[in-house]
Amino acid sequence: MRLSQAFLPVLKESPSDAQIVSHKLMLRAGLVRQTAAGIYAWLPLGYRVLKKIEGIVREEQDRAGAIELLMPTLQSAELWRESGRYDAYGPEMLRIRDRHEREMLYGPTNEEMITAIFRDETRSYRDLPRTLYHIQWKFRDEVRPRFGVMRGREFLMKDAYSFDLDEAGARQSYYTQLLAYLRTFQRMGIQAVPMKAASGPIGGDLSHEFIVLAPTGESEVFYDADYEGMDWSQSGLSYGDAEGLQALFDRIGQTYAATDETHDEARWAEVPGERQRQGRGIEVGHIFNFGTKYSDAMGFRVSGPDGAMVTPQMGSYGVGVSRLVGAIIEASHDDAGIIWPDAVAPWRVGVVTMRGDDPASAAAAEDLYAKLSGAGIETLYDDRDERGGAKLAGMDLMGLPRQVIIGPRGLAQGLVELKDRRSGEKQELSLESALARLAA
RNA sequence: CGGGGAGUGGCGCAGCCUGGUAGCGCAUCUGCUUUGGGAGCAGAGGGUCGCAGGUUCGAAUCCUGUCUCCCCGACCA
Numbered sequence: 001m002r003l004s005q006a007f008l009p010v011l012k013e014s015p016s017d018a019q020i021v022s023h024k025l026m027l028r029a030g031l032v033r034q035t036a037a038g039i040y041a042w043l044p045l046g047y048r049v050l051k052k053i054e055g056i057v058r059e060e061q062d063r064a065g066a067i068e069l070l071m072p073t074l075q076s077a078e079l080w081r082e083s084g085r086y087d088a089y090g091p092e093m094l095r096i097r098d099r100h101e102r103e104m105l106y107g108p109t110n111e112e113m114i115t116a117i118f119r120d121e122t123r124s125y126r127d128l129p130r131t132l133y134h135i136q137w138k139f140r141d142e143v144r145p146r147f148g149v150m151r152g153r154e155f156l157m158k159d160a161y162s163f164d165l166d167e168a169g170a171r172q173s174y175y176t177q178l179l180a181y182l183r184t185f186q187r188m189g190i191q192a193v194p195m196k197a198a199s200g201p202i203g204g205d206l207s208h209e210f211i212v213l214a215p216t217g218e219s220e221v222f223y224d225a226d227y228e229g230m231d232w233s234q235s236g237l238s239y240g241d242a243e244g245l246q247a248l249f250d251r252i253g254q255t256y257a258a259t260d261e262t263h264d265e266a267r268w269a270e271v272p273g274e275r276q277r278q279g280r281g282i283e284v285g286h287i288f289n290f291g292t293k294y295s296d297a298m299g300f301r302v303s304g305p306d307g308a309m310v311t312p313q314m315g316s317y318g319v320g321v322s323r324l325v326g327a328i329i330e331a332s333h334d335d336a337g338i339i340w341p342d343a344v345a346p347w348r349v350g351v352v353t354m355r356g357d358d359p360a361s362a363a364a365a366e367d368l369y370a371k372l373s374g375a376g377i378e379t380l381y382d383d384r385d386e387r388g389g390a391k392l393a394g395m396d397l398m399g400l401p402r403q404v405i406i407g408p409r410g411l412a413q414g415l416v417e418l419k420d421r422r423s424g425e426k427q428e429l430s431l432e433s434a435l436a437r438l439a440a
Numbered sequence: 441c442g443g444g445g446a447g448u449g450g451c452g453c454a455g456c457c458u459g460g461u462a463g464c465g466c467a468u469c470u471g472c473u474u475u476g477g478g479a480g481c482a483g484a485g486g487g488u489c490g491c492a493g494g495u496u497c498g499a500a501u502c503c504u505g506u507c508u509c510c511c512c513g514a515c516c517a
Contacts, residue, residue: 012466012478013452017510027451037509091441092516109517140516143441157517209517218516286517320517354476389477397478407476417476 001347002369003382003394007044010394020216022329023148025338029397031325038145038153045398046325048346050156053324054135056187056343057158064180064239066131066160071113073137077103079112083297094141106139111294111316114161119300125165128302128312131173133160135321147216150282150326160317163295165304170289170313174206175245177287177317178252181210182232185284188324189341190331192284193223195257206315208252210285211259214330217280222268223257225275282327289315338399339422347380349438350400354388354407361406364416368404368431375439396421404434 014024017034026032031046042050058068077095080086086105094106107113114132122128135158145153162173178194185192190212197207211221237244256271258264259281268276292311295301304310320327332339342348351369353361362383369381380400382391388407395403405417405426415428418437429437 009450011451015451016446016453019511034509138517143515144511144513146511151516155517159517283517318517323517357475387475387477387479389475389479391478392476393478405476409476 001380003380003391004384006380008398009043010397018148020147020150020330021333022150022216022326025329025333025397026148026326029338029399032149034148038142038151040149040152040154045346049325049340049344050322052344052346053188053328054156054158054321057184057319057321058135060180060184060187061133061158061160063183064131064176066133066177066180068134069132070134071107071110071117071136073107073139075105075107075110075113077105079116080105082116083112083294085112092140092142094139107136108138108140109316109318110134110136110159111161111314112298115294115298115300115314118161118163119295119298122163122300123302125302125304125310129162129164129169129173131160131162131177131317133158133317148326149322150330152322155320156322158319158321162313162315162317164313164315165302165310167291167313170291170315171206172242172245174287174289174315175249176239177315178208179232179237179239179245179248181285181287181317181319182230184319185210185212186232187343188328189343190284190328191228193221193227193257193281194252195221195223195259196253196262197286197288205253206287206289208287209259209283210287211257211281212284212327212331213277213279214282214327215280216330217282219281219283220260220263221258221279221281222260222263223277224255224271225277226255227257228277282323282330283320284324284327285317285319287315287317289313333399336393337397340399340401342401345378345399345401347378347400348402349377349379350395350398350403351379351381352388352391352395352403352405353382354405354409356385356387358408358411360411361408364411364431365406368406368416368435371435372438375435377438402438404438 009030011028014028018024018027026046029045030043032040032042035041077086093108096104096106098104118132135156137154138157139154142151142153145151160177164170164173192210192212194208194210197209237248256267291313295312295314301309301311328344329338332341349372351365353365355361365381369379372379382394399421401421403419403421405419410416410428414430416431416434417426418429418434419426
């Protein structure tokens, strides 16, 4: 992308509405603009990041065997009356009437709908287990939306729903999503720790929240530093491996992690002092098993192997996709701006010339931009007629992981500067080796 | 929902108390000088002061109503 052709509005000062860093940076770097309380328009930069995150979530869901579909944002009240939640849900649900005075609602979640859809097409235990998911906008009419995209009223969420014949199967589905989540967040370059949730809807041990560490988090968290070293992608675990998944679950059960709500001082004291990690955290995912709550209420039964009717076990698994954009920024920024982890960066590389009036610099930048683009490396080339410093400040604000800085001084010796956004390290290299480095 | 605060060019703010027809910084545009980490000078454009009503010769300013947004608390991906 050439910056001169882009729509990337950047602000020097943050609007006074914004209180927390991620919100300020999202406004300043031009990721979003607020259009109403808790409702945001995603500008090109923010939308690119949102899609990156969504893509990672999708890939990991697919790998875990979940099946994607897409359900609508608008739902009929009738559906929710089946489960009894239409009256139970309260004012968080946005209720709407259409022109025929039919009661509708903007979906805050999709248990009812997925249960109805799956129920209507499924008769036999042979059709189980299945985990279905979609990535769709939700609306919850929060009493007090705040923190920008982190607690918006409209938000993008991945929600998956599992259907199993029995409890043992439901556990497997749960473990599968647990592993998928660990891998998902790891790929995004953030440390998300699974913590047993205060209380699962039906009790038991099958409910976890995934918390990203960030100083502005909403809850206090405590966890064992062992989580920091775990590599979920390279663990050799496969989704079909029941024993391995059980072992994973057991290991997580044994490795301490809790929010202030579930914190257990006695167990915490058993964690060696040097491994105790304490801080604040943002919830970016939540998985839980709810047994037959919805299948029961909505009359979903299948024929079992012995001919008897069985009510399937269900679980649901949510990832706050739009919230993650804010959460990642909270966890990864500095005074100059955002620091995107590679996997979610809107562009991997930024190219800047220090002197707009130097034809050699411009030619070198054009050449590099063409080669990077040709190599499939997403590159933002600031080809505007601006001063070097202004362009560099923009690159830092937008958080591009790597920046190539080209100027007449270096070029005279055949060198360009390669800068790492996170470490701030700068290296002088030939154009060719910079290219090779970036392509690696 | 309870408590607090704010709406004035794109952004950040002043003016309001003590009515006299809108100002500053940044941004934008033009010109010149500049150029290695958000340049300087000169000039220009852009606002029915959230909206509606009222008081007044005259309202950004006073009064009433209304809408919106933000913050603190109880709840949530």
